[in-house]
Amino acid sequence: MKYRLGTRKSELALKQSESIQKLLEKKGCFTELVLIESEGDTQISKPLYEIESEGPGLFTKRLEKALLENKIDLAVHSLKDLPTLQPAELKVAAIPKRESAHDCLILLDSQFDASQFMGLREKAVVGTSSLRRQAQLKAVRPDLEVVSLRGNVPTRLNAVRSGKVDAIVLAEAGLNRLGISLEGLRKQILPLERFVPAPGQGALAIEVRQDCPKDLLEAIQLLNDPATELSTQIERKILRELEGGCTLPLGVFCQKEGKTLNLKSFLGEEQGREQGVPVWVDFHRFDIQGAVEHTLVSQTVEYFRSRNHARK
Incomplete structure (x- = not known):
């Protein structure tokens, strides 16, 4: 059957x-x-x-x-x-078992600028429709122009090749699973310390x-995979407590090392929109270690709620 x-x-x-x-x-x-x-x-x-x-x-x-x-x-x-x-x-x-949780930046190899963080020229145009990625890009490079860009992976790669945007941000796992050619392009894996992935990414x-x-x-x-199940359950519990989805610029990543759970989290604070573009007023990070799942979740949620970011 x-x-x-x-x-x-x-x-x-x-x-x-x-x-x-x-x-x-x-x-x-x-x-x-x-x-x-x-x-x-x-x-x-x-x-x-x-x-x-x-x-x-x-x-x-x-x-x-x-x-x-x-x-x-x-x-x-x-x-x-x-x-x-x-x-x-x-x-x-x-x-x-989880694939890579990293985000990665894709840009033309010929446009790579080694003198700049992430290899992007000043005021480069970066495409992503993810609020979390938009916030994280602005947190590390306020000069960047971040624009909304939708479509499947080949469509977004073509946007870089055609010059519609200077770069895009993608989940590395998706690229790995597709096995797609990046000829003429440069892939930069973004550090988890600054670019905390989406829960479950x-x-x-x-x-x-x-x-x-x-x-x-x-x-x-x-x-x-029990380790992936545990880590992603913690990430998703935080997401649920903060009542978020694509509308919340939240990054959460949990990894177990021995008996210790290491959790990184990020939340961008938005103050309205100008012509549909988010206006960011603050960016918050909260990292915590421990062995008790409930404690990690409750302290992370409490941290963000105390700053009036959550919807509860």
């Missing part, structure tokens, strides 16, 4: 789903891909944070709807796209119904 694996239609989503499909095959569980177009793949004229303000799950809710209607048996998501609150009838069955989530067939559930659970 072949189970139905739901996936978005984008090249990156297909690569991610195919990788899970192959891993399941090795466990003796066979699937067929069911392609579903997400709202996020069709609504590309507006920045993500503007669309998501109308409701979460831009890249996931049509897949969840297909699960609820029994049109598919499992769905593969980028974990950072999955809302922290799920329908009661659904659950995340596994979070495989680099990880995938496999979602199923609560009444998932036992053999399918057991096969999926074999793909779960």
